[in-house]
Amino acid sequence: MKKKLRIYFPFASNELKRQMAYKGAFYLFIFISLFSSFIQYFLWMAIYGSSGDGILGNLTRNEMIVYVFMVYVTSSMVMITISDWVSTDVVEGMIAMNLIKPMDYRISLISRALGQAIYRFLVPGVFIWIGLEIYKVKVLGMQVTGIVNILLYLLSCIMSFLICVLFDFCFGMVAFFTTYIFGMLMAKEALISFLTGQLIPLSFFPGAVQKVFDFLPFSSMVYTPVMIYLGKYNQSQLGFVLARQAAWVVILYVLGSIIWKQVTKRLVVLGG
Amino acid sequence: MIEVKHVSKEFVSPKKYPGLKGAVKGLFSNEKVVKKAVDDISFSIADGEIVGYIGSNGAGKSTTIKMMTGILKPTQGQCLINGIDPSRARKDNAQNIGVVFGQRTQLWWDLPLSESFTILKEVYNVSDEEYEERMKFLNEVLGLPEFFSSPVRTLSLGQRMRADLGAALLHNPKVLYLDEPTIGLDLVVKDNIRKAIKIINEKYQTTVILTTHDIGDIEELCSRIIIIDEGKKIYDGSLEELKDTYGxxxxxxxxxxxxxxxxxxxxxxxxxxxxxxxxxxxxxxxxxxxxxxxxxxxxxxxxxxxxxxxxxxxxxxxxxTELAEIVKEIYNHGIDGKAV
Known part of the structure; x- marks a missing residue:
């Protein structure tokens, strides 16, 4: 285990360094995604303002503000698109260079993703999080989130991260069959922002649809940790959603292993 | 000891039709084309040999190398590299081999070269003392220090190739695969690379398998050559013998x-x-x-x-008659033509 950590740790730390090497792109990313968060914020404020109810979809107006920004913090941290890296490796034929080394391709990708996740947690995640907490207490007059909730939220985030990258690895395998996956990547992003609750909290959907969402891995990606943070689950529900996350980690891991085995059997290396 | 036993590799791809009409037709048709890239090849290579593996473009050289390194799985047959089947135990095999693909790099493009070496040190589990010793040797033979702290993307092709060769040798592999290691290099760099390969082979008894289009590489390095054409082995023997028989x-x-x-x-x-x-x-x-x-x-x-x-x-x-002439004739007519 220790040896394994030693092998894959450099992938994480190198991704961190690489991210810092391309600062411009990163700040642009922060700006654009924060921008869309603010659009959402103003949209929701308008909706709450025009509807007479104080509570929509089980969320109060103040909780919705927390929801919108915590979704931003969470998703920028856990949703790392490794399928993009897989696709690049396939298109450029670099997949061969990964296979000549005594290492697991998937674990090396996840390690890289971890490096990126850590970076995104540090900039801008933590700052927006702290800013949000201050705003919550000073302006909205809510209580500071308890330490237990924060710890459970972080635990849930770790599993969310694993679910996201393991799912995205399976998705990235499509690149081996179609070579380019840019179009599918766009479709996936759109679908996922809907299914994970990034766009609209899942509690807004009718009961039957919510039941379906419960059976999909997407609700475990962003919605679950944010709801934990908001303290929306009671003790037994909490146990259930965390167990469900753990189950998805296992299922997606096994699924990824099976697909990878099939893929390497019929692998074609592009470009000589 | 490398044993390649009756290895074949087929690629299946969807059939493509010409023109716009063909492209539309391709959307609905499910026809497949099977291409045999490597066709029943067998050979064995002893430890410490330098073998030139040559053939025209698309003859199946790289495909064979990729099967021996565990990147591709043979459709039929088996490779055994020191008793390990790379298609089954890819990671075990990878620990004992070094690979340089002349047209690609295994280095981390955005990072300084030194970072790539630190990563590889961990990946191959090289101890600190071994690392020191290897780096000293590689610095001497390949002259890495002059660009050791530059990002890989800024290296010239010659520097990059030397760096890649160094990276492939860091863990002292028993077998070294070189797929066109001198492609696109100037004469001086070519010469340096060849010298380095020779020194490494002599000092560490590393088995070297080399594919190339450069006759100079073969003449200077290889004691034995294997020629393949359209996926089939057509010659396997010493360089002198080839010259004697066909030249x-x-x-x-x-x-x-x-x-x-x-x-x-x-x-x-x-x-x-x-x-x-x-x-x-x-x-x-x-x-x-x-x-x-x-x-x-x-x-x-x-x-x-x-x-x-x-x-x-x-x-x-x-x-x-120059070796180049012989090889050219063989590519043109096959070995039976004997038109040399």
Whole structure:
């Protein structure tokens, strides 16, 4: 285990360094995604303002503000698109260079993703999080989130991260069959922002649809940790959603292993 | 010890049709085209050998290398690298091999070269002392220090190739695969790379398998060559043997003083050889008579004497058939053509 950590740790730390090497792109990313968060914020404020109810979809107006920004913090941290890296490796034929080394391709990708996740947690995640907490207490007059909730939220985030990258690895395998996956990547992003609750909290959907969402891995990606943070689950529900996350980690891991085995059997290396 | 046993590799791809109409048709058709890239190849290579693996473009060289390194799985047959089957135990095999693909890099593009080496040190589990010792050797042979702290993307092709070779050798592999290691390099760098390969082979008894289109690489490095064509092995043996068997022609070029005197001269008849075994060509402009003949049948002095009997000769040049010529002929006609 220790040896394994030693092998894959450099992938994480190198991704961190690489991210810092391309600062411009990163700040642009922060700006654009924060921008869309603010659009959402103003949209929701308008909706709450025009509807007479104080509570929509089980969320109060103040909780919705927390929801919108915590979704931003969470998703920028856990949703790392490794399928993009897989696709690049396939298109450029670099997949061969990964296979000549005594290492697991998937674990090396996840390690890289971890490096990126850590970076995104540090900039801008933590700052927006702290800013949000201050705003919550000073302006909205809510209580500071308890330490237990924060710890459970972080635990849930770790599993969310694993679910996201393991799912995205399976998705990235499509690149081996179609070579380019840019179009599918766009479709996936759109679908996922809907299914994970990034766009609209899942509690807004009718009961039957919510039941379906419960059976999909997407609700475990962003919605679950944010709801934990908001303290929306009671003790037994909490146990259930965390167990469900753990189950998805296992299922997606096994699924990824099976697909990878099939893929390497019929692998074609592009470009000589 | 490398054993390759009856290995074949087929690629299946959807059938493509020409034109826009064809593209639409392709959307609905499910026809497949099977291409046999490697067809029943067997050979074995002993430890410490340097083997040149050559063939024309698309002959299946790289595919074979990829099967031996565990990147691709053979459709049929088996490779055993020191007893390990790379298609089953890819990671175990990877620990013992080094690979350089001349057209790609295994280094981290955005990071300084030194970072790549630190990662590889961990990936291959190289201890600190070993690392120190290897780096000292590699620095000496490949001259890495001058660009060790530059980002890989800023390296010149020659520097990058040296760095890649160093990266492949960091963990002291038993087998080194080089897929066109000198592609696109200038003469000096080429020479350095060849020297480095030679030193490594001698010092560590590393088995080297080399594919290349550069005849110089083969002549300088390889004791043995394997030629494949259209996925089939067509020659396996020593370099001398190949030259001996197929490079039987010699060419003598003579600059003569009086060309008129050559008229009516038939060397083949005079020396008792068939027309195939002794051919004459005359370059009117430079007054050069070239005679190409079978070296097993005729000797150089014989030919020279026969010409000098007729006219005075100012200058003589004798050429062996070059390996490049032999290889070119084999690519063109296959080994049976024996048109050399």
């Amino acid at each position: 039987t022609r010699r060419k003598v070029s003579m600059e003569v003083k009086k060309q008129e005197k050559l008229k009516g001269l038939n060397l083949a008849e005079k020396l008792g050889a068939s027309h195939e075994e002794c051919r004459m060509e005359f370059d009117e402009e430079n007054k050069i008579l070239s005679v190409t003949f079978d070296k097993h049948k005729l000797q150089v002095p014989q030919v020279m004497n026969a010409v000098m009997e007729v006219t005075e000769v100012k200058d003589i040049q004798i050429q062996e």
